[in-house]
Amino acid sequence: MRAAGVIAGAILSAAPAAAQRALTVAPLVSLAEHRVDAGFGVERSLGPILGGVGTVRFSPRVTVAVHALGGSLFGSQGVLDRDVGELGVEASVITVPWLALEAGATRRAYSTKLGRQTWTLVGLGATARMAFAGNAIHGVWRAALLPAVSASGLRGPDRAFRAATGLAYRVRTTTLGVEYSLERYDFPAAAGVRRLEQLSALTLLLELRLR
Amino acid sequence: MRRLVWAVVLAAGAAPALAAQGSTAELLGQAHQFYEGLEVERALPLLRQIISPNWPFEVTRDQRVDAYKYLGACLAVAGKRDSAVLYFRAAIERDPFTDLDPSLFTPAQLATFAEARRRTLAVAVRPVQRGRVDPRTARVTFTVVATHPALVDVKLSAIGAGSPLSLFQGTMDGVREIAWDGLLADRRLAPAGRYTLGVVGRSRVTGASDSARVYFDLRHEVAALEDTLPGLDRRAVLPERISVDAARRDVAKGLGVAAAALLITGAANGDLGAGERGGADVIAAAAAVTGVVAFLVHRRHGAIPENVAANARRRVERDSANARVRGRNADRIAATVLLVSPAAGEGTAP
Known part of the structure; x- marks a missing residue:
């Protein structure tokens, strides 16, 4: 949560410098579910996450976005509750009107009563946006590979990716987005046990264009 | 040698014409000296020789x-008033x-x-x-000019077009300068073309008439002048209504999002159980419904407000640009300068 505050402060302090650029902010709320199977069955925790995304458009084709999230995931059936916080930055370049290539890095932390685990994620991906007739609605498809993932106390995963899809409804300068996303991490087997982990979320996002 | 002979022949041929000019002017000069x-x-x-039909040399109008x-002046000095009047009238008529x-x-x-002017209206x-x-x-x-008091009507008219513009109508005696502001009866600048200025006079002394x-x-x-921007053709405007095909594609896009949500939650993480399956179902249902609703709405209404507004904005910009062009053109037209040159008759204008 502290990290989220730092990012929010960074966005607000950067705003005057970006006075001539298009700036949008998007508060968001997610219902996230974390699942992990470390050889003892699937542990599941679920909870709300709040945060925001600030986006600066440097040119019609290039944008940079930072995001900050934080929330609590409540474990089920003996699973420990955990807090989650995340900071990330992402740059995207529009290649054709409906497709943008993206690269970004995210720092995530899980915190339980027993300890704290931090993740660093580097992703490369693409986002396709296709307008519904009338241009007021967009269908969104995202896919990204996470070729560089490190998690404290764990070896890096063999396979990691993020996928998402959703809709964006635009009314004048405001866009309401709803999106389902999923991250999947398959870690290499250790002592005959293969660790699988995923984080899925249903996110509601309200994008406000400030200038 | 042959060239010399030709030169002599040509010189001999040209000599009479030069001499004719010289003869009339010379004789007129001598008459002036005697006078x-x-x-x-x-x-x-000498003067009688010049006006004689038998005078063999060319006499210009001004010389005549x-x-x-x-002649009139000489005869007036000689006391031959009637003859003097006759010759003065001949000069005035010409x-x-x-x-x-x-x-x-x-x-x-x-x-x-x-007296000669009084008797002759010209x-x-x-x-x-x-x-x-x-x-x-x-x-x-x-x-x-009117040689004596006469009712004079001066009219300007374009050859082959329009009704004449009266520049002067009234009594005049002698020379008068008449100014024209370049406008026609409708107070518009006279268009380019050939014009004629006609003068008709009726004597207030003798009742005779004359015209020129x-x-x-x-x-x-x-x-x-600048060209105005052309009208917006179909390529320059955005479609303002959604086509039936585009409306159908909306359904496909909605189903595409729904399929992707189900694919992600189902196929991608089957061994961990569907993660938050309810969320994916929400997205899938919302996308499918959005696609179908978009299809139905667009089939019924079909207007694309953003495009309508964008097209209207382009039309306004074009109209205002054209208004500025017209304004500049009007300023240039208002600064039109008239070029006047004499012409020989009603032939084709330049």
């Missing part, structure tokens, strides 16, 4: 008028602008000349001088 030396009796035969004028300089002729001669207009006139600050000037006419060409000198 100025008060040798009227010696001047008279001059000969008649001096050139109504003929006049005697009071500093060079005696009061008796001037009186005789005035109206005339001087040929239009080539010129460049800015109608905002200057005028085209015509010089007309000159032609001139009028052209406009105006800075190059």
